[in-house]
Amino acid sequence: MKEQVLVTDQRYRGRYVAVDSFSKGKVVASGKVPEVVARRAEKKGVKSPVIIFVPGENLTHIY
Secondary structure, eight states: OOOOOOOOOGGGTTEEEEESOTTTOOEEEEESOHHHHHHHHHHTTOSSOEEEEEOOTTOOOOO
16 A cells, blocks of 8 residues: 655644545644544535544654
């Protein structure tokens, strides 16, 4: 399986982000609480946001 990096912007480190889809990967909301991030994305019209955690610097996050 090919590696896919959805979020490269360093300002999201240590936060949850909502992206509009796996293929586009446009960040539509971010925050510390995933439920809040999902609600924000849905309010912006994203019906099924993809919620991911962006690890902090020098932190490995395994799914």
